[in-house]
Amino acid sequence: xxxxxxNDNSFNFELLSQDGDARAGIFHTPHGDIPTPIxxxxxxxxxxxxxxxxxxxxxxxxxxxxxxxxxxxxxxDELIAKLGGLHKFMNWGGPILTDSGxxxxxxxxxxxxxxxxxxxxxxxxxxxxxxxxPESAIEIQxxxxxxxxxxxxxxxxxxxxxxxxxxxxxxxxxxxxxxxAKSRKDQAxxxxxxxxxxxxxxxxxxxxxxxxxxxxxxxxxxxxxxxKQEMHAxxxxxxxxxxxxxxxxxxxxxxxxxxxxxxxxxxxxxDCVLPTRLARHNAAMxxxxxxxxxxxxxxxxxxxxxxxxxxxxxxxxxxxxxxxLIKAGELLSGTLLSIxxxxxxxxxxxxxxxxxxxxxxNEFTSFYLSNFNNQ
Amino acid sequence: xxxxxxNDNSFNFELLSQDGDARAGIFHTPHGDIPTPIxxxxxxxxxxxxxxxxxxxxxxxxxxxxxxxxxxxxxxDELIAKLGGLHKFMNWGGPILTDSGxxxxxxxxxxxxxxxxxxxxxxxxxxxxxxxxPESAIEIQxxxxxxxxxxxxxxxxxxxxxxxxxxxxxxxxxxxxxxxAKSRKDQAxxxxxxxxxxxxxxxxxxxxxxxxxxxxxxxxxxxxxxxKQEMHAxxxxxxxxxxxxxxxxxxxxxxxxxxxxxxxxxxxxxDCVLPTRLARHNAAMxxxxxxxxxxxxxxxxxxxxxxxxxxxxxxxxxxxxxxxLIKAGELLSGTLLSIxxxxxxxxxxxxxxxxxxxxxxNEFTSFYLSNFNNQ
Numbered sequence: 001x002x003x004x005x006x007n008d009n010s011f012n013f014e015l016l017s018q019d020g021d022a023r024a025g026i027f028h029t030p031h032g033d034i035p036t037p038i039x040x041x042x043x044x045x046x047x048x049x050x051x052x053x054x055x056x057x058x059x060x061x062x063x064x065x066x067x068x069x070x071x072x073x074x075x076x077d078e079l080i081a082k083l084g085g086l087h088k089f090m091n092w093g094g095p096i097l098t099d100s101g102x103x104x105x106x107x108x109x110x111x112x113x114x115x116x117x118x119x120x121x122x123x124x125x126x127x128x129x130x131x132x133x134p135e136s137a138i139e140i141q142x143x144x145x146x147x148x149x150x151x152x153x154x155x156x157x158x159x160x161x162x163x164x165x166x167x168x169x170x171x172x173x174x175x176x177x178x179x180x181a182k183s184r185k186d187q188a189x190x191x192x193x194x195x196x197x198x199x200x201x202x203x204x205x206x207x208x209x210x211x212x213x214x215x216x217x218x219x220x221x222x223x224x225x226x227x228k229q230e231m232h233a234x235x236x237x238x239x240x241x242x243x244x245x246x247x248x249x250x251x252x253x254x255x256x257x258x259x260x261x262x263x264x265x266x267x268x269x270x271d272c273v274l275p276t277r278l279a280r281h282n283a284a285m286x287x288x289x290x291x292x293x294x295x296x297x298x299x300x301x302x303x304x305x306x307x308x309x310x311x312x313x314x315x316x317x318x319x320x321x322x323x324x325l326i327k328a329g330e331l332l333s334g335t336l337l338s339i340x341x342x343x344x345x346x347x348x349x350x351x352x353x354x355x356x357x358x359x360x361x362n363e364f365t366s367f368y369l370s371n372f373n374n375q
Numbered sequence: 376x377x378x379x380x381x382n383d384n385s386f387n388f389e390l391l392s393q394d395g396d397a398r399a400g401i402f403h404t405p406h407g408d409i410p411t412p413i414x415x416x417x418x419x420x421x422x423x424x425x426x427x428x429x430x431x432x433x434x435x436x437x438x439x440x441x442x443x444x445x446x447x448x449x450x451x452d453e454l455i456a457k458l459g460g461l462h463k464f465m466n467w468g469g470p471i472l473t474d475s476g477x478x479x480x481x482x483x484x485x486x487x488x489x490x491x492x493x494x495x496x497x498x499x500x501x502x503x504x505x506x507x508x509p510e511s512a513i514e515i516q517x518x519x520x521x522x523x524x525x526x527x528x529x530x531x532x533x534x535x536x537x538x539x540x541x542x543x544x545x546x547x548x549x550x551x552x553x554x555x556a557k558s559r560k561d562q563a564x565x566x567x568x569x570x571x572x573x574x575x576x577x578x579x580x581x582x583x584x585x586x587x588x589x590x591x592x593x594x595x596x597x598x599x600x601x602x603k604q605e606m607h608a609x610x611x612x613x614x615x616x617x618x619x620x621x622x623x624x625x626x627x628x629x630x631x632x633x634x635x636x637x638x639x640x641x642x643x644x645x646d647c648v649l650p651t652r653l654a655r656h657n658a659a660m661x662x663x664x665x666x667x668x669x670x671x672x673x674x675x676x677x678x679x680x681x682x683x684x685x686x687x688x689x690x691x692x693x694x695x696x697x698x699x700l701i702k703a704g705e706l707l708s709g710t711l712l713s714i715x716x717x718x719x720x721x722x723x724x725x726x727x728x729x730x731x732x733x734x735x736x737n738e739f740t741s742f743y744l745s746n747f748n749n750q
Contacts, residue, residue, distance in 0.1 A: 045703040046696070052707060053691065075674070075699045083677055083695055091691050299450070302458055316428065316466050320458055321421070324450045328420040331706055332427060 011147075011188040011215045013247050019361040021239065021266040024353045027216070027247050029095040029147040030186055031087065032062070036247060036268035037352050039259065039345040040065045040097060041275065045074070046090040048342075049276045050334040053092050058312065059342055063095045063148075065271040068140055069104030073123050073130075077143040085145030097148040097271070100137045100178075100192075103220070103252070106155040114154060116170065134177035142184045150218065151178040153192040158226045164196035172208050179212060188215035190249060196221060197230045199237045206241035217242045218249040219267070223258070232261055239266035256285060256348055257372065260365045263352050270349075275341030280334045282326050285341045288371045293337065298323040311343035312336075386522075386563040386590045388622050394736040396614065396641040399728045402591070402622050404470040404522040405561055406462065407437070411622060411643035412727055414634065414720040415440045415472060416650065420449070421465040423717075424651045425709040428467050433687065434717055438470045438523075440646040443515055444479030448498050448505075452518040460520030472523040472646070475512045475553075475567075478595070478627070481530040489529060491545065509552035517559045525593065526553040528567040533601045539571035547583050554587060563590035565624060571596060572605040574612045581616035591622040594642070598628045607636055614641035631660060631723055632747065635740045638727050645724075650716030655709045657701050660716045663746045668712065673698040686718035687711075 010030050017024040027034040040063040041048045041056070048056060048064065056064065066086060071077060080089045086096055105112055105121045112121040118133030137152035152174050154167040171194045182189050191214035195201030209217055219238050222231045235250065242248055247268045253259075254272030262270070275285060284291040284305045291298075291305065304314035305322070313322075313336040325333035348368070355364035385405050392399040402409040415438040416423045416431070423431060423439065431439065441461060446452060455464045461471055480487055480496045487496040493508030507515075512527035527549050529542040546569045557564050566589035570576030584592055594613050597606045610625065617623055622643045628634075629647035637645070650660060659666040659680045666673075666680065679689035680697070688697075688711040700708035723743070730739035 045699070045705055047700055047703075047705045047707045050706045050710075052687075052710060054687065070703075074703055075695075079675060079695070082675060083693065089693075089696055089699075091693075091696070300454060300457060312427075312429065318458065318464075318466075320450075320454070321464055321466070324420070324464075325422055328422075328445075328449055330420055330422045331425045331709065332422045334706065335425075335427060335710075 010186065013216070013245065015244060017357050019356045019359050020264065022263050022352070022356050022361045023266055023268055024356040025247070025268060027268075029188070031093060031095045031147050034062045034095055034269075035350075035353060037259070037263045037349045038062055038269055039254065039342075039349045040269065040271040041342050042067070042271055042273045043090070043092075044273070045070050046080075046086060048338070050279070050331065050338050051276075051342075053090065055335075055339060056092065056094075059339065059346060061094065061342070061346065063097060063269070064092055065097045065099065066090075066144070066146065067101070067104060068098045068137065068144065069101035069108065071098075071144060072101065072140050073125055077140040081143035081145070085143075087145065095148070096146040098141050098144050098146040098150065099251070100141065100150040100152040101132050102137070102150075102153045103155050105132055114170075116173075119154075134174040135181040138178050138181040138189075142182075142187065146187065148188050148190060148216070151175045151189065151191050151214070153194055153220055155221055155224075156194070156196060158196040158221060158224055158230075161196070161198055161201070164194070164198060164201055168194045168201050168205050172205070175209060175212060175214075179214070190214055190216040190218045192218045192220040192251070193238050193242070194221045195234070197226045197234060199233065202234050202237045203241060206238040210242050214246070216247040216249060218251050220251050222250065223253045228261070232265060235262055235265045235267065254345065256287075256345065257369060259345060259348055260352070260369060264361070264365060270345075275345055276338045279337030279341050282333065282337070284337055285344045287344070287368065293319065293322050293333070294326045295323070305340055309340065309343065310347075311340050313340040313343075385561065388591070388620060390619060392732045394731040394734050395639065397638050397727070397731050397736045398619075398641060398643055399731040400622070400643060402643075404563070406468060406470045406522050409437045409470055409644075410728060412634070412638045412724045413437055413644055414629065414717075414724045415644065415646040416717050417442070417646055417648045418465070418467075419648070420445050421455075421461060423713070425654070425706065425713050426651075426717075428465065430710075430714060431467065431469075434714065434721060436469065436717070436721065438472060438644070439467055440472045440474065441465075441519070441521065442476070442479060443473045443512065443519065444476035444483065446473075446519060447476065447515050448500055452515045456518035456520070460518075462520065470523070471521040473516050473519050473521040473525065474626070475516065475525040475527040476507050477512070477525075477528045478530050480507055489545075491548075494529075509549040510556040513553050513556040513564075517557075517562065520559075521562065523563050523565060523591070526550045526564065526566050526589070528569055528595055530596055530599075531569065531571060533571040533596060533599055533605075536571070536573055536576070539569070539573060539576055543569045543576050543580050547580070550584060550587060550589075554589070565589055565591040565593045567593045567595040567626070568613050568617070569596045570609070572601045572609060574608065577609050577612045578616060581613040585617050589621070591624060592617045593624040593626050595626050597625065598633070603636070607640060610637055610640045610642065629720065631662075631720065632744065634720065634723055635727070635744060639736070639740060645720075650720055651713045654712035654716050657708065657712070659712055660719045662719070662743065668694065668697050668708070669701045670698070680715055684715065684718065685722075686715050688715040688718075
């Protein structure tokens with residue numbers, strides 16, 4: 001489909017069922033339907049670390065996140081545009097979401113300088129100087145060509161009310177500039193609610209972002225050091241205000257408990273590096289907690305990571321083999337654990353969706369959480 | 376099938392066709408048939424580096440090599456035996472070959488001490504002291520449980536006639552001890568011809584090893600620093616003596632040219648770390664030479680590594696994407712290049728086999744070699 005034949009109507013969100021505040025729906029995109037609730041694995045540099053795109057298909061991944069900051073720096077958004085955009089560049093036919101670069105500018109770059117117009121920052125790769133503005137962040141994301149793109153926001157530490165108030169207002173002004181700057185009709189732009197851990201700011205931000213013409217809404221600035229109670233409270237404040245008819249995306253969150261607690265509070269979409277990062281640190285996410293697969297107790301353990309898991313790793317390999325790969329420094333351990341961990345979160349999302357349709361969300365999640373030890 | 380129901384008759388070698396000295400056959404093993412000529416990728420530590428066993432199946436790998444030295448040290452042959460043997464441990468249902476540990480003892484261990492009975496050496500992992508004898512090398516390989524196991528030999532530098540003469544005689548005495556020590560009937564034991572780059576020693580060694588009751592014969596001590604001409608000359612001397620009715624395995628060789636030149640001289644089986652090692656060093660093996668995929672010339676190159684290649688990598692990804700993965704330090708580049716490189720050697724072996732059946736071996740290989748630039 002050509003760009004000029006498409007518009008934001010391609011991005012219809014159908015809310016199919018609710019159980020309490022938990023929601024099940026479908027977000028239609030030009031590259032496929034995304035059933036919600038959904039977890040999106042992160043392909044920071046146009047690759048989900050240690051996995052091939054075939055692995056993603058076999059895992060039934062429905063949405064991949066890629067990072068604008070990283071791809072702008074390397075290989076460059078202009079190169080990716082020249083090669084046909086991100087879908088073609090990484091040969092991933094399904095939906096893609098790019099963040100705006102805001103979070104990375106504020107978290108990865110040691111030296112950055114915010115003004116009303118934008119942010120100067122230095123590359124974490126070579127120290128070279130760069131500048132993002134709301135307009136350039138949209139322009140870069142239009143070159144990358146993801147299905148879902150994000151407004152450029154100012155990410156803050158969560159505990160300073162004065163600074164969060166200022167940053168929130170700037171994020172709001174930037175949100176309007178992002179909407180103005182958007183030119184492609186085959187991409188959906190999501191706004192981002194900020195406001196730290198302050199209910200008054202979160203409510204104000206949610207109302208303001210909800211008033212703008214975004215296709216979906218995101219909650220930013222959480223899972224950055226606040227407590228779980230604070231995170232849950234902010235989500236409750238925000239989701240009571242955000243419109244029901246648009247998808248709600250909680251950025252950068254993912255443990256299994258987080259998915260349960262936040263779907264319960266009305267979140268539809270999640271992304272997080274956790275499953276692949278834990279995999280590279282030898283940890284398996286399971287229904288009964290996190291397992292350090294390097295532990296000596298697994299040296300002769302012929303069982304799979306989890307008997308109830310249907311992923312390739314659990315259907316194929318023993319704990320003893322995975323531990324051997326880790327001890328021997330073999331890359332396959334990261335691949336096998338990434339497959340397992342992503343499957344765990346995708347499967348949890350699928351189970352929650354089914355439970356919502358069946359009106360059994362609380363029963364399912366209570367049982368699920370009761371199995372957890374330590375995760 | 377139980378061990379006591381099996382014997383070396385399970386390992387029938389059928390020589391199906393010859394074209395000049397090039398041979399096409401089938402080596403039957405309890406875990407499947409190996410069509411020859413064949414290339415075996417190396418899974419040093421019970422994993423072919425950066426690939427899953429599913430990748431190996433998709434590549435139609437027919438034989439995997441694993442290293443006795445490494446597996447003895449980590450996780451230990453007794454642990455692997457307890458977990459059901461190497462096939463079950465790594466969940467690879469096809470044929471496996473283990474080397475005897477001899478090559479690693481002589482090449483990886485800084486401190487080693489050879490006597491008539493065996494070799495003392497220190498672990499490259501932790502410096503701990505160990506000893507291999509012909510008997511223990513067989514015992515360890517019987518615990519590992521590969522289909523094809525190798526006699527324990529003394530590996531030398533190729534240019535000292537006096538030392539090679541001594542080492543060859545010791546290798547012969549050890550070969551007889553390995554045959555004596557062998558107890559499992561569901562494994563085939565191959566002998567190893569040594570003799571450096573000296574035709575007289577190679578002829579003497581080939582005649583001696585051929586006189587013993589091995590199921591197959593290997594040529595060791597090549598591709599260790601000698602010239603191609605010397606390597607080819609040694610193979611010609613040895614293969615003129617080794618029996619036609621048993622498979623001939625050239626250890627540790629493979630470039631595409633090596634496969635062509637050595638199949639031409641009557642070799643049936645190859646193994647080498649080259650395709651996976653090159654992959655980790657960003658190099659693609661192709662029909663027209665080696666490509667360094669990090670080169671700037673590929674930055675915007677939308678073509679696959681090779682248009683004529685049918686591997687997953689070439690069917691899925693561009694040179695530009697692979698170069699991006701390399702520049703970004705992403706592990707997927709090693710996986711994609713390993714898939715491509717192993718496919719290149721397996722496909723070359725399949726093409727040579729077909730050419731032998733068709734009586735077109737010289738035509739095929741002349742054409743193949745004429746395309747090469749630099750490999």
